[in-house]
Amino acid sequence: MPPSIPGVDVFCDVLVVGAGPSGYMAALTLARYGVDLRIIDKRAMRIQVGHSSGLQPRMQEILQTLGLHDTLDAKGNRLSETAFWGPDSSGRLSRSSIGPEVTSPTPFPHVLVVDQGDTEGALDEDLKTRGYEVNRPMELVHYAYDSTADPHWPITAYVRNCSSGAIEVWHTKYLLGSDGAASIVRHVAGISRQPNGGEEVWAVADVWAETDFPDIRRRCAVWSAHGGCMLIPGKENGFRIYAQLQANDLKLLDAGTCGPFVNPSVTLPENSTLLFQILQSCICEIIAPFKMEINRVSWISRYRVSQGIVNRFTDPGHHVFLLGDACHTQSPKAGQGMNLGMMDAFNLTWKLALVLKGLAKPEILETYDSERRHLANQFIEFDIKFAHIYLQKEALGSPEFYAVWRQSHGFTSGCAHRYPEGLLTRSSIRARINQSAQEPLTPGKRLYSMALTRHVDGTVVNLYEDMPSDGHFHLFIFVGRLLTFAVFKALSNSLASIQSPLTYFTRNNPTMSNAFQFQNVADNGNRYMDLYLIHTSNHLEIEPSKLPKPFPQWASRIYEDVGGKGHATHGVSEKDGAMALVRPDGHIAMVTNLDNAKGILECLKDFMIDMPSQYNLFDTDFRGDQVLGNTMM
Numbered sequence: 001m002p003p004s005i006p007g008v009d010v011f012c013d014v015l016v017v018g019a020g021p022s023g024y025m026a027a028l029t030l031a032r033y034g035v036d037l038r039i040i041d042k043r044a045m046r047i048q049v050g051h052s053s054g055l056q057p058r059m060q061e062i063l064q065t066l067g068l069h070d071t072l073d074a075k076g077n078r079l080s081e082t083a084f085w086g087p088d089s090s091g092r093l094s095r096s097s098i099g100p101e102v103t104s105p106t107p108f109p110h111v112l113v114v115d116q117g118d119t120e121g122a123l124d125e126d127l128k129t130r131g132y133e134v135n136r137p138m139e140l141v142h143y144a145y146d147s148t149a150d151p152h153w154p155i156t157a158y159v160r161n162c163s164s165g166a167i168e169v170w171h172t173k174y175l176l177g178s179d180g181a182a183s184i185v186r187h188v189a190g191i192s193r194q195p196n197g198g199e200e201v202w203a204v205a206d207v208w209a210e211t212d213f214p215d216i217r218r219r220c221a222v223w224s225a226h227g228g229c230m231l232i233p234g235k236e237n238g239f240r241i242y243a244q245l246q247a248n249d250l251k252l253l254d255a256g257t258c259g260p261f262v263n264p265s266v267t268l269p270e271n272s273t274l275l276f277q278i279l280q281s282c283i284c285e286i287i288a289p290f291k292m293e294i295n296r297v298s299w300i301s302r303y304r305v306s307q308g309i310v311n312r313f314t315d316p317g318h319h320v321f322l323l324g325d326a327c328h329t330q331s332p333k334a335g336q337g338m339n340l341g342m343m344d345a346f347n348l349t350w351k352l353a354l355v356l357k358g359l360a361k362p363e364i365l366e367t368y369d370s371e372r373r374h375l376a377n378q379f380i381e382f383d384i385k386f387a388h389i390y391l392q393k394e395a396l397g398s399p400e401f402y403a404v405w406r407q408s409h410g411f412t413s414g415c416a417h418r419y420p421e422g423l424l425t426r427s428s429i430r431a432r433i434n435q436s437a438q439e440p441l442t443p444g445k446r447l448y449s450m451a452l453t454r455h456v457d458g459t460v461v462n463l464y465e466d467m468p469s470d471g472h473f474h475l476f477i478f479v480g481r482l483l484t485f486a487v488f489k490a491l492s493n494s495l496a497s498i499q500s501p502l503t504y505f506t507r508n509n510p511t512m513s514n515a516f517q518f519q520n521v522a523d524n525g526n527r528y529m530d531l532y533l534i535h536t537s538n539h540l541e542i543e544p545s546k547l548p549k550p551f552p553q554w555a556s557r558i559y560e561d562v563g564g565k566g567h568a569t570h571g572v573s574e575k576d577g578a579m580a581l582v583r584p585d586g587h588i589a590m591v592t593n594l595d596n597a598k599g600i601l602e603c604l605k606d607f608m609i610d611m612p613s614q615y616n617l618f619d620t621d622f623r624g625d626q627v628l629g630n631t632m633m
Contacts (some may be wrong), residue, residue, distance in 0.1 A: 012038045013356055015157055018179030019134045020339030022324030025122035026176050031130040033353035033471040042139035042162055047117045054273040058414025059339045060108040062346055065469040071122050076114030077235045083215040086223040092131035093224055103437050104415035107449050107462050113234050137162035140184050143175060155319055166445055174352055175320045191314045195308040200331055201245045203279045205300035208238045211292040226285035243282045272300045305366050307383050309376050313369040321348055328376040330383045350471050350584035364423060364607045371419040382408060418444040419587055423607050426590040431578040437571030441591045447582050450566035452559035455539050459542060473529040474582040478567055480536050480574030487594050492548035494597035501601040502529050505608050532557045535562045538573050
């Protein structure tokens with residue numbers, strides 16, 4: 001990436017403002033998809049300790065498709081159970097129950113606790129390998145649509161170098177505001193934020209302590225007459241404390257009055273002595289009669305949380321988008337802030353890439369607001385309800401409390417997120433799907449992983465390992481025992497024809513005659529869709545090269561579903577089969593019968609551009625506007 005030169009205008013396809021988790025996710029995925037981008041952040045260096053820490057199961061699934069999960073898993077701690085503590089009938093603090101942290105089907109049945117600094121570090125390193133890095137310390141001062149500028153770059157952004165004070169002029173096609181709750185992008189866009197709940201003030205700290213509290217290696221929600229707290233174990237016997245501050249605590253903090261004594265063996269971050277005193281006092285009162293003596297603090301902070309959401313996630317021109325805390329904020333109780341923001345980015349960037357490459361109509365960008373605001377509204381509603389119950393100490397152990405807790409599992413894990421009917425989601429299902437199955441194929445929901453035996457080498461793989469986030473759609477053929485049946489032959493003919501949804505929008509030879517090898521099938525950038533064939537026959541009795549076209553070309557994406565477990569999990573009959581069109585973000589766009597390849601193509605035609613061209617899908621020098629110009633000549 002060429003460096004910014006003061007006095008020289010900068011041009012880029014996408015400018016990302018803010019290098020928090022959502023900004024990093026946006027930049028990293030755009031880089032993977034071959035989009036020219038810049039990312040700026042006003043901080044001189046990225047976060048090193050503290051801040052958001054919990055990666056929910058769905059976020060871990062996404063990180064696996066990015067090849068980053070194992071790196072972060074090695075740095076974190078897995079939360080598998082949650083314990084609830086409150087006063088018993090005699091008023092003594094006791095454990096009321098222990099439950100699983102995650103109940104949704106997922107390869108990652110736990111929350112991964114890893115410092116935000118480590119998460120950003122992994123994303124940062126991957127971004128650098130793709131030739132990009134965060135421009136620091138740089139901040140957006142203002143932006144405007146410029147009708148006098150080159151129409152290919154409609155937005156002019158004014159960026160200040162925080163070190164020199166110089167203002168640079170940057171031109172971009174799209175602007176992403178991932179610059180936090182006080183977003184300058186949101187302010188300039190004139191997008192209003194609607195508070196949806198009361199304001200809360202929390203103290204949070206990453207600590208090490210001597211304690212006799214018995215559940216210190218489980219996530220704990222603790223209520224007592226003195227207030228409530230959450231304890232979240234981290235790596236190497238450390239843990240995080242969340243404590244909601246009371247009115248008297250806030251008065252002390254505002255007055256700046258320190259107590260008489262702080263254990264001199266405790267090393268504290270600068271200007272945090274008073275907050276530490278309050279936190280130590282709070283935690284000792286809440287967990288009494290148990291003891292806790294904090295002896296080390298790596299990070300401590302207080303922050304105000306006001307649950308709220310903006311009235312729209314994009315400007316009217318659909319060239320400016322808000323992500324993460326810039327468009328929604330919530331309390332820390334469900335551990336969602338970082339996850340929701342990163343998934344905002346994951347939803348948006350593949351759409352931007354397809355539009356910029358001239359493959360998709362700009363209308364698909366409107367689905368970012370309809371899909372992500374739909375989920376954000378659902379979560380804010382849950383967060384307010386759960387916060388209300390959380391503050392009612394007498395509700396601990398009540399049927400209402402546990403009903404809300406159980407209902408939240410699929411949502412907080414991210415595994416039950418479902419996008420509404422729209423341009424990219426066909427809610428009607430034209431296939432026989434058993435809705436009582438563990439994870440039935442459902443338009444709008446993510447495709448659940450499964451263990452499959454890969455033909456080319458006999459390796460048992462988790463599907464997400466073979467489903468990289470590369471900006472491609474995925475066409476899944478669940479064929480059961482039908483490999484030798486006429487319906488499979490007819491499907492093969494459809495997929496090998498010039499009307500095939502696999503190749504109809506390809507920018508070069510639509511026959512795709514060259515066989516894809518195992519080692520490069522995931523790297524071939526000359527496609528917009530990957531094909532997966534899943535059957536229940538013995539793979540040792542099936543020779544991929546003898547299957548009808550186009551399947552021999554996809555030998556490394558042919559799998560045996562041993563015992564039909566994957567079919568059953570997804571509600572697919574081995575006698576009937578089914579097809580699922582899966583979007584680049586892993587959510588299902590459409591479910592249909594094996595005889596409806598035409599329906600898949602018609603779905604794609606609603607948002608893809610039917611425009612043959614010599615351009616490569618992921619040629620980073622290619623601009624969508626050039627295709628339009630060439631076509632009109």
